[in-house]
Amino acid sequence: MARWKCSSTISSGYLDLIEDTKHADGITYRSSLDQRTVLGSVVVSVFAVAVSPIPAFRWFRQHEDYGDETFDVRTGDLLSVPTDFTFDPAKLYDPQNPPLNSIFKIVKDDRPRTKGVSVNYSDGEQIIITLPKVLFERMQLVDSVNLKLTSLVLPVLVDAIDFIRSNEIQNDGEDLSDFQWCRTIKKLMEANDLNDDDRPLAIAQKLLANPIDGYAADVAAQQESEEMQA
Secondary structure, X not given: OEEEEEOOOOEEEEOOOEEEEEEOOEEEEEOOOOHHHOOOOEEEEEOOEXXXXXXXXXXXXXXXXXXXXXXXXXXXXXXXXXXXXXXOOOOOOOOOOOOOOOOEEEEEXXXXXXXXXXXXXOOOOOEEEEEXXXXXXXXXXXXXXXXXXXXXXXXXXXXXXXXXXXXXXOOOXXXXXXXXXXXXXXXXXXXXXXXXXXXXXXXXXXXXOOXXXXXHHHHHHHHHHHHHHO
């Protein structure tokens, strides 16, 4: 079995493992995740669980501490210590390189002397975030994911949530139910037990795993590392 978790979106679940390739010493399995449920690093724990009772069970290469002992295994018993590995999938909220079906798309404004960030909600699939040419190029030099989330995605997500609510309140407001980016935000809110009574800022921070806190922690860790090396 394999269980995954993403701390950024506060999502987790079990993977459906599909047998892919057999080897002399084991089997390779493959699986997939809906990228809309993850952001940043994903941790996967792989472990063996008994699906039925196994009398007199023992491993072929059993640890010497157990000798030749056998065990009566019950359904659901853990047969191995979970092995964790981490990978970084295509991210829903990666502000500089969003996947094709992300709800955010960052574009560059090549017009001279433009300043500030602008947002357009008219696209049915994505929220279009436009950055002036110089800002766009400078943001590409930023290594901190939390800084990018804090400076770009967080304010836009707050504005998007407020935009959705404003349209729902107005009887003659635009119907956003057919907009993919709107459905995705509402789905993530529901998955994380967030509702319309919560403030947009609180919702956005939770969906993004509190990037302001994360960036502050990154800076503190970097300063501590520099002090230790000094």
